[in-house]
Amino acid sequence: MLRNTVFAFGFIVAxxxxxxxxxxxxxxxxxxxxxxxxxxxxxxxxEFIPGLGTLFVDPATLPAGPFLAYDRDGRLSATIYMTPLDDLQSGTSFDGLNIGSHTVSSTDIYYNAGHPGVDKPHAHVVLFHDENAKDRLAE
Incomplete structure (x- = not known):
């Protein structure tokens, strides 16, 4: 698990x-x-997922995204990528991913076992766009 997380982090940094x-x-x-x-x-x-907010995605970019996450007031708060672990382990690269904003105050990376839209186990890579974004998305 730690290896997968480190790999996903290296992926996003690269x-x-x-x-x-x-x-x-x-x-x-x-x-x-x-x-x-x-x-x-x-x-x-x-419509609103606590921790992620209200999500928008370009269907052509699935499964990785970006998913644009908006708080309850409709303010862009984070850009989220959902990268299937099987794809990463088999060498798939997700290059040139768009971002919602160039301002990034922090990043979270964590495991998700799967959900509608990205059914396979995957890593969530969440780029928060301001210092209070994580708190706004949690509500």
Whole structure:
């Protein structure tokens, strides 16, 4: 498990310089707009997931994302990647992933056993976009 977490962390650090930003102003507030869809509108998930917020994703970028996470006030708070462990272990690279904002105050990486939309065990890589974002998404 620790090996997988270290691998996922190395992956995101290596990919960070290649990450592209969308129009940050356009994504600053929900809804994200095309090509993003609200995850709860297309999958059996709640509209607001405590710890992750209200998620939007471009279906063409699944499974990795980015998933754009908005707080209850519709403010972009985090960019989340969901990278299947099987894919990482078999050598799949997720290069050039977009980010919602260039401002990142902290990053969490943790294991998830799977859920609708990303059914396989995977790593969540969460880039928080300001110091209070994690608290806002928890509520």
């Amino acid at each position: 990919a960070a310089p290649a990450a592209k930003a969308h129009d940050e102003q356009a994504l600053a507030n929900a809804p994200a707009g095309d090509p993003y869809v609200k995850v709860s509108d297309v999958l059996p998930l709640p």
